Amino acid sequence: QVHLEESGGGVVQPGRSLRLSCAASGFTFSSFAMHWVRQTPDRGLEWLAIISSDASNINYLDSVKGRFTVSRDNSANTLFLHLDSLRVEDTAVYFCTRSFVYGVARAHAFDFWGQGTRVTVSS
Amino acid sequence: DIRMTQSPSSLSASVGDRVTITCRASQDISSYLAWFQQKPGKAPKSLIYATSSLQSGVPSRFSGSGSGTDFTLTISGLQPEDFATYYCQQYKSYPFTFGGGTQVEIK
Numbered sequence: 001q002v003h004l005e006e007s008g009g010g011v012v013q014p015g016r017s018l019r020l021s022c023a024a025s026g027f028t029f030s031s032f033a034m035h036w037v038r039q040t041p042d043r044g045l046e047w048l049a050i051i052s053s054d055a056s057n058i059n060y061l062d063s064v065k066g067r068f069t070v071s072r073d074n075s076a077n078t079l080f081l082h083l084d085s086l087r088v089e090d091t092a093v094y095f096c097t098r099s100f101v102y103g104v105a106r107a108h109a110f111d112f113w114g115q116g117t118r119v120t121v122s123s
Numbered sequence: 124d125i126r127m128t129q130s131p132s133s134l135s136a137s138v139g140d141r142v143t144i145t146c147r148a149s150q151d152i153s154s155y156l157a158w159f160q161q162k163p164g165k166a167p168k169s170l171i172y173a174t175s176s177l178q179s180g181v182p183s184r185f186s187g188s189g190s191g192t193d194f195t196l197t198i199s200g201l202q203p204e205d206f207a208t209y210y211c212q213q214y215k216s217y218p219f220t221f222g223g224g225t226q227v228e229i230k
Contacts, residue, residue, distance in 0.1 A: 035219075045159075045167070045210055045221040061218045095166055102173065107155055108214055109172035111179075116166055 002026040002112045009117030022079040022096030030074035036081045038092035086121045129222035135230040142198040144225045146211035155215035158196045162207045
């Protein structure tokens with residue numbers, strides 16, 4: 001069965017960096033686009049980034065562009081999110097999700113989610 | 124960015140009730156609308172995509188409808204395990220955006 005497991009969260013000071021990982025199993029990882037989504041009590045669910053199955057196409061939420069970098073290692077079935085120049089407002093639970101493509105327009109619909117990893121940015 | 128507005132933000136209902144949640148998009152998103160269920164401390168669970176298509180394993184008491192800017196999620200015959208927060212999401216264009224959530228509580 002499909003399983004996604006995030007790791008790498010923790011407490012970090014403002015301005016520092018962190019790398020989150022999402023280990024995938026139970027499916028052919030290299031065939032699916034993947035996303036990062038975060039959740040806070042104030043802003044709710046916030047989509048951050050998508051990386052295509054072969055990493056040739058990447059899109060980011062404007063507010064994290066230039067600070068967050070999504071990547072993947074298909075040989076290791078792992079998705080990454082590198083967070084730079086962290087701010088207090090980046091404090092959130094970070095989820096990885098899988099999407100499948102359907103229709104002529106090749107729309108991306110989410111299906112499976114990981115359990116999330118908590119990032120706390122605090123001095 | 125496309126803004127997604129859900130209503131109500133919370134509701135109280137009894138087991139067996141029919142519950143309807145509304146989601147409005149700030150611009151036409153065709154049928155690119157999904158619904159998710161989230162319980163406290165857990166990850167969201169995908170329920171519906173393409174406005175009305177159930178994800179695998181989702182009970183048939185869940186249904187979705189709408190198009191363009193106005194959408195609904197209906198739970199026909201609320202079950203104890205359905206008490207949770209529900210979110211809509213548009214995926215017509217980047218950035219994908221979510222509604223603020225509707226908390227379904229036990230009356």
